[in-house]
Amino acid sequence: ESDLDELEKTVEPSWPKLVEPLEKIVDRLTVVWGMVNHLKAVKDSAELRAAIEEVQPEKVKFQLRLGQSKPIYNAFKAIKESPDWQSLSEARKRIVDAQIKEAVLNGVSLEDDKREQFNKIQQELERLSHKFSENVLDATKKFEKLVTDKKEIDGLPATALGLAAQTAVSKGHENATAENGPWMITLDAPIFISVMQHARNRALREEVYRAYITRASSGDLDNTPIINQILKLRLEKAKLLNYNNYAEISMATKMATVDKAEELLEKIRSASWDAAVQGIMLNLVYFWLKRLPIFRYLIYHMNLFPQCLSI
Numbered sequence: 061e062s063d064l065d066e067l068e069k070t071v072e073p074s075w076p077k078l079v080e081p082l083e084k085i086v087d088r089l090t091v092v093w094g095m096v097n098h099l100k101a102v103k104d105s106a107e108l109r110a111a112i113e114e115v116q117p118e119k120v121k122f123q124l125r126l127g128q129s130k131p132i133y134n135a136f137k138a139i140k141e142s143p144d145w146q147s148l149s150e151a152r153k154r155i156v157d158a159q160i161k162e163a164v165l166n167g168v169s170l171e172d173d174k175r176e177q178f179n180k181i182q183q184e185l186e187r188l189s190h191k192f193s194e195n196v197l198d199a200t201k202k203f204e205k206l207v208t209d210k211k212e213i214d215g216l217p218a219t220a221l222g223l224a225a226q227t228a229v230s231k232g233h234e235n236a237t238a239e240n241g242p243w244m245i246t247l248d249a250p251i252f253i254s255v256m257q258h259a260r261n262r263a264l265r266e267e268v269y270r271a272y273i274t275r276a277s278s279g280d281l282d283n284t285p286i287i288n289q290i291l292k293l294r295l296e297k298a299k300l301l302n303y304n305n306y307a308e309i310s311m312a313t314k315m316a317t318v319d320k321a322e323e324l325l326e327k328i329r330s331a332s333w334d335a336a337v338q339g340i341m342l343n344l345v346y347f348w349l350k351r352l353p354i355f356r357y358l359i360y361h362m363n364l365f366p367q368c369l370s371i
Contacts, residue, residue: 073138127166220254
């Protein structure tokens with residue numbers, strides 16, 4: 061925060077006095093919090109969750125202060141309105157325009173009471189998002205399927221069998237081996253992907269796939285109430301910023317528009333609907349996509365073989 065204090069005191073509408081020091085501040089926050097998010101994904105623990113829960117409000121508070129900084133916002137506007145604007149490269153113009161737009165979307169133009177309401181919404185959205193992620197992570201960990209018959213996991217590569225056996229050992233099956241099992245199937249990415257791409261057992265693929273896509277959708281880990289609350293708060297946020305809905309906020313910093321996005325979704329829906337109602341499941345798609353290059357290779361050589369004989 062001391063760096064931000066210093067920047068706001070000394071800021072000038074120039075690249076060295078505005079953009080470069082701002083970039084350093086943002087980079088430090090991004091790198092540190094990126095590490096936190098990575099640890100949360102790969103080394104989750106009760107202690108880590110408690111630490112994140114403790115510091116997250118302060119992190120959001122700092123982000124809001126940064127995004128709503130009037131000195132920084134006014135300096136960017138001054139750059140755009142200066143006689144030197146046309147001499148800037150297209151890349152730098154885009155950076156300035158993006159910073160101005162981001163500041164507006166962060167509530168820099170709101171009156172005090174509306175800004176306070178906006179900030180409360182942001183804090184709650186961050187909390188809900190964090191809880192949503194925790195529920196998905198817990199639901200991912202919750203699914204376990206112990207396999208004792210190797211025929212059920214026919215097709216899995218040796219690396220996946222080894223990992224599944226190691227997982228079984230960690231769950232109390234001390235004698236588990238890659239060759240003889242038992243094997244613990246989970247929704248962790250390495251095992252999940254291997255099952256979806258290599259397991260010849262269609263029933264297993266479907267069971268694992270359905271478990272994966274329905275994570276955190278029932279019971280104590282049900283994310284439905286959280287999703288509904290997020291949608292409600294996003295709409296409130298959009299109204300505060302004079303947008304009709306959150307989709308318009310999302311598209312404000314993108315090259316697409318809401319209408320174009322909806323048009324694309326409708327094209328995808330129309331093209332995929334018939335196949336979907338016929339029951340073509342993604343658990344089949346993953347499996348056969350992995351084998352498509354093999355079939356192409358075989359077809360190529362089958363076509364090439366007669367030509368070789370004729371030479």
